[in-house]
Amino acid sequence: MSEAARSRSAVGALLARHGLVPRKRLGQHFLVDPNIVDRIVRLIEAPPGTTVLEVGAGTGVLTLALAEAGYPVVAYEIDPVLEPVLREVIGGRDDVELRMEDASNAVLDRPGPWVLAANLPYNMGTPILLDIVRKEGSVIEFVVMVQREMADRITARPGSKEYGVPSVVAQLFCDVRRAFTVPPQVFLPPPRVGSAVVRMVRNRPPAPIPERASELAGAAFSQRRKMLRSSLRDELPVLDRVCEIAGVEPSWRAEDLSPGDYLALADAEAQVD
Numbered sequence: 001m002s003e004a005a006r007s008r009s010a011v012g013a014l015l016a017r018h019g020l021v022p023r024k025r026l027g028q029h030f031l032v033d034p035n036i037v038d039r040i041v042r043l044i045e046a047p048p049g050t051t052v053l054e055v056g057a058g059t060g061v062l063t064l065a066l067a068e069a070g071y072p073v074v075a076y077e078i079d080p081v082l083e084p085v086l087r088e089v090i091g092g093r094d095d096v097e098l099r100m101e102d103a104s105n106a107v108l109d110r111p112g113p114w115v116l117a118a119n120l121p122y123n124m125g126t127p128i129l130l131d132i133v134r135k136e137g138s139v140i141e142f143v144v145m146v147q148r149e150m151a152d153r154i155t156a157r158p159g160s161k162e163y164g165v166p167s168v169v170a171q172l173f174c175d176v177r178r179a180f181t182v183p184p185q186v187f188l189p190p191p192r193v194g195s196a197v198v199r200m201v202r203n204r205p206p207a208p209i210p211e212r213a214s215e216l217a218g219a220a221f222s223q224r225r226k227m228l229r230s231s232l233r234d235e236l237p238v239l240d241r242v243c244e245i246a247g248v249e250p251s252w253r254a255e256d257l258s259p260g261d262y263l264a265l266a267d268a269e270a271q272v273d
Contacts, residue, residue, distance in 0.1 A: 134169060
């Protein structure tokens, strides 16, 4: 696919041909900068031939670039009116499987490993991302475009105002880094906020202990200003003993604990039980 075919004017003409405009309620901001598309594809370190899961295929610009780079793609798109657009762009390729359904119900029905690469829809992409991180061990690498605010949260460190449950969940299961920031002008229509591409590489498979650590982080951050002895009182009836084993102070607050600390709490709870 040529750079011209991925430009703002080309994507705009493609949508116009099908009588479509981006739908705000679905968080649709279509990527129209070929350089950004290429940078996303180049960030993937899994070898060509690795299957890519794409969430929110949109106009198929990233979908086709992934396929042309040698990655078979399973592309999910929830908006049915985009199907003829995607069919035109994909052009009958046998290395792209289009699934016109909600990606929150994505089925990874072929052998792994998988990569998740996507320009995630602004209003629904992050919960899907974190759910896959927690549950789908066959997805070993993530290269995703998200709102800059969410990139700040996913990559945040303990003690910062951005640090919260998304930070803990992402960093419990993956090595996380911000790859690059993206201005609004590379989208059609331009969003009111900036975006960023985040790369995450799995370092831990889904398992009961890290999942429990995610739950404990959720409980602690639901009462962020309270000490653990209050926020986790109902979650951990033997809180003092669990904290002692984990090396965590009951007087700490949610943002004081690293993802490793939450993991230590979950492990200590299992020992006490």
